[in-house]
Amino acid sequence: MNLNRTPIPVTEAVDRVVDRIRPLSVETVSHTESYGRILGEDLKATMDVPLFDKSAMDGFAIRAEDSAGASGENRIEFDVVAEVPAGSTSDYELKQNEAFRIMTGAPVPESADAVVMFEQTRQAGNTFTVRKAFEAGENIAIRGEECKEGEVIVPRGTFINPGAVATLATFGYKHVKVYRQPVVGILATGSELVDIDAPLEPGKIRNSNGPMILSQLKRMNMEGRMYALEADDFEALLARVKEMLGEVDAIITTGGVSVGDYDHLPKLYEALGAVELFNKVGMRPGSVTTISMLEGTPLFGLSGNPSACYTGFELFARPALLKMMGHDRIHAPILDAVLDGDFKKANPFTRFVRAEIDYRDGQVYASPAGFNKSNAVTSIARSNGIIVLPGGTRGYEKGDGVQVMMTDMTTGTTRFEL
Numbered sequence: 558m559n560l561n562r563t564p565i566p567v568t569e570a571v572d573r574v575v576d577r578i579r580p581l582s583v584e585t586v587s588h589t590e591s592y593g594r595i596l597g598e599d600l601k602a603t604m605d606v607p608l609f610d611k612s613a614m615d616g617f618a619i620r621a622e623d624s625a626g627a628s629g630e631n632r633i634e635f636d637v638v639a640e641v642p643a644g645s646t647s648d649y650e651l652k653q654n655e656a657f658r659i660m661t662g663a664p665v666p667e668s669a670d671a672v673v674m675f676e677q678t679r680q681a682g683n684t685f686t687v688r689k690a691f692e693a694g695e696n697i698a699i700r701g702e703e704c705k706e707g708e709v710i711v712p713r714g715t716f717i718n719p720g721a722v723a724t725l726a727t728f729g730y731k732h733v734k735v736y737r738q739p740v741v742g743i744l745a746t747g748s749e750l751v752d753i754d755a756p757l758e759p760g761k762i763r764n765s766n767g768p769m770i771l772s773q774l775k776r777m778n779m780e781g782r783m784y785a786l787e788a789d790d791f792e793a794l795l796a797r798v799k800e801m802l803g804e805v806d807a808i809i810t811t812g813g814v815s816v817g818d819y820d821h822l823p824k825l826y827e828a829l830g831a832v833e834l835f836n837k838v839g840m841r842p843g844s845v846t847t848i849s850m851l852e853g854t855p856l857f858g859l860s861g862n863p864s865a866c867y868t869g870f871e872l873f874a875r876p877a878l879l880k881m882m883g884h885d886r887i888h889a890p891i892l893d894a895v896l897d898g899d900f901k902k903a904n905p906f907t908r909f910v911r912a913e914i915d916y917r918d919g920q921v922y923a924s925p926a927g928f929n930k931s932n933a934v935t936s937i938a939r940s941n942g943i944i945v946l947p948g949g950t951r952g953y954e955k956g957d958g959v960q961v962m963m964t965d966m967t968t969g970t971t972r973f974e975l
């Protein structure tokens with residue numbers, strides 16, 4: 558085993574993974590099932606929107622020219638000749654000083670060119686008066702003002718949010734092409750691990766990484782496929798990973814990536830003929846994260862230590878899996894923040910500190926979420942982001958400017974920049 562691993566910078570590590578990933582194929586789903594998926598085609602407007610000139614207000618549709626010269630002293634009177642509720646239209650030709658009673662959303666008949674709100678009139682029986690002149694087009698949503706037929710309105714690669722679902726419905730896309738979601742296999746390794754309901758015999762701990770990763774996937778609207786816990790046995794692990802390769806698009810393992818006697822994962826990937834992208838990153842926690850590619854399948858060897866596992870997932874698995882899923886904004890946004898606590902320990906590696914992010918006075922504040930070693934699990938629970946502290950010879954103090962990764966946000970960015 559190579560004990561002297563060479564750490565690479567975290568941004569380079571992210572690039573090495575993401576650059577190797579290709580989006581999966583596309584499939585067709587119903588628009589009602591499309592929320593949270595990624596568009597696999599450019600969405601084009603199938604018609605102008607609005608499709609017809611429509612009233613933007615409840616009131617009266619008039620010929621603007623008939624209101625010319627109106628004022629408080631010279632109110633101009635109109636006769637109401639027909640009603641146009643939403644969903645109907647009228648081909649009646651207005652004559653001078655005639656008007657339609659029209660409701661919001663109704664097509665403005667050809668012969669009218671302005672809408673007067675009820676509040677701008679004084680009504681009496683079948684007539685009303687106005688005290689100002691109206692311009693052609695007033696209170697009318699013009700055909701095609703939002704978009705024209707043929708325009709690309711939502712590009713391929715976009716996350717389908719509720720607005721995109723509404724857009725599909727607007728243009729009559731009952732079905733839509735979306736990228737296939739990767740099937741992600743999760744394998745927690747370690748002879749010390751037991752399932753949640755098993756007794757804690759001496760030396761045993763409960764598997765927390767498995768359920769955590771499942772939830773990290775869910776946060777990205779992805780399903781994971783959980784495999785049974787596997788002991789630190791090379792042959793058994795190899796057999797299990799081979800089995801998984803036939804069933805999934807990506808494999809996330811946790812544990813067994815360091816240099817211990819029973820840390821088998823790096824050797825195992827090698828035995829499978831995978832290309833190792835890196836096995837040491839200049840970051841804490843998660844320095845021993847080992848990622849390999851076997852043809853198109855990424856093998857994410859995340860560290861067993863919970864905070865390292867969590868961080869490795871957010872930095873590497875998140876963007877890679879989102880890219881597989883066709884997403885064009887794959888990285889958690891990184892914002893400038895004010896450090897709201899001391900972090901005095903200097904470290905040569907970039908530190909990723911689970912943090913509570915808060916917003917006050919137009920500023921983002923970030924405070925370390927308590928016990929923050931690589932083996933910490935409870936600080937992850939209290940965190941809603943990760944503070945990034947560049948490596949160096951000094952620590953950081955309350956009030957320092959820092960960067961934070963907004964891991965809890967549902968929208969992301971196209972580039973990873975620190």
Ligand SMILES: Nc1nc2c(c(=O)[nH]1)N[C@H]1C(S)=C(S)[C@@H](COP(=O)(O)OP(=O)(O)OC[C@H]3O[C@@H](n4cnc5c(N)ncnc54)[C@H](O)[C@@H]3O)O[C@H]1N2
Nearest residue numbers: 745747764765766767812813814815820860861862865931
């Ligand atoms: N001689 C060296 N020793 C270690 C180094 C090193 O560079 N040289 N790196 C240390 C660092 S940093 C980390 S992080 C860990 C990484 O260890 P592994 O990824 O090999 O993971 P394990 O050895 O399997 O487990 C580490 C730790 O995490 C616990 N664990 C494992 N799986 C789970 C799980 N599913 N749920 C909860 N907790 C889990 C495990 O019991 C261990 O305590 O290596 C250092 N050593």
Ligand code: MOO
Nearest residue numbers: 842843844865931
């Ligand atoms: O991988 Mo270890 O978490 O750097 O502490």
Ligand SMILES: [Mg+2]
Nearest residue numbers: 813815817820
């Ligand atoms: Mg180990």
